[in-house]
Amino acid sequence: xxxxxxxxxxxxxxxxxxxxxxxxxxxxxxxxxxxxxxxxxxxxxxxxxxxxxxxxxxxxxxxxxxxxxxxxxxxxxxxxxxxxxxxxxxxxxxxxxxxxxxxxxxxxxxxxxxxxxxxxxxxxxxxxxxxxxxxxxxxxxxxxxxxxxxxxxxx
Numbered sequence: 001x002x003x004x005x006x007x008x009x010x011x012x013x014x015x016x017x018x019x020x021x022x023x024x025x026x027x028x029x030x031x032x033x034x035x036x037x038x039x040x041x042x043x044x045x046x047x048x049x050x051x052x053x054x055x056x057x058x059x060x061x062x063x064x065x066x067x068x069x070x071x072x073x074x075x076x077x078x079x080x081x082x083x084x085x086x087x088x089x090x091x092x093x094x095x096x097x098x099x100x101x102x103x104x105x106x107x108x109x110x111x112x113x114x115x116x117x118x119x120x121x122x123x124x125x126x127x128x129x130x131x132x133x134x135x136x137x138x139x140x141x142x143x144x145x146x147x148x149x150x151x152x153x154x155x
Contacts, residue, residue, distance in 0.1 A: 047098075050133040051075075051090070058128050064090055064099075065123035074140035081124035086113040088123035089137040096121075098130025 046057040051068050058067030065088050068075040079085040086109050092099065096119060106125045110116050120137075 047128055048131045049128060052134075052136055060129060061127055063124055064088075064121070064126045064128060064132075064134060067128060068123065068136075075123055075136055076138045076140055077124055083109045083122060083125060086110060086115060086122060087138050089113075089115055090121055090123045090126070090134040091117075091137060092119045092121055092126075093133045093135060095130060095132035098128065098132050100125075100127035100129065102126075 045060045047060050049056050049058045049064075049067055051064070051071075051073055054071075054073060056067065056071040056073075058070070062070075063081075065075055065077055065081060075088055075090075077085075077088040079087070081088065083105050089110070099121060102121065103125060106122050107116070109122060110120060115137075123134075123136075
């Protein structure tokens with residue numbers, strides 16, 4: 001059996017199984033599922049992240065600092081993300097297992113700033129591999145202005 005025939009047979013069997021569930025029709029579950037599936041298929045590398053209560057999506061493998069900055073959340077990083085100042089510290093409230101392992105240099109920086117805890121990470125070093133929730137230790141006020149507003153200010 002060729003792959004197209006196998007896919008058609010699988011689709012036929014799924015439709016036949018779904019016909020017995022009329023409850024799906026009334027609440028729009030089928031449509032919501034189709035939309036969610038197409039969104040996740042369109043962005044397979046997107047990971048849900050929550051920073052200071054704001055929900056956003058980050059690219060898998062990006063640092064917490066990069067995810068925050070890309071999504072307009074200001075996160076202090078005095079040393080320019082070089083593991084020196086620890087001002088980009090974040091407290092991971094959920095999903096710590098979905099971050100990259102802590103490097104010895106990151107651990108040393110946190111220890112020097114008396115922030116050694118399995119839930120405390122440097123935002124510039126912790127790479128996101130799955131859904132996480134984090135709180136900033138040194139939050140900055142306001143959001144990063146959009147490119148449109150920056151262009152207007154420069155005029």
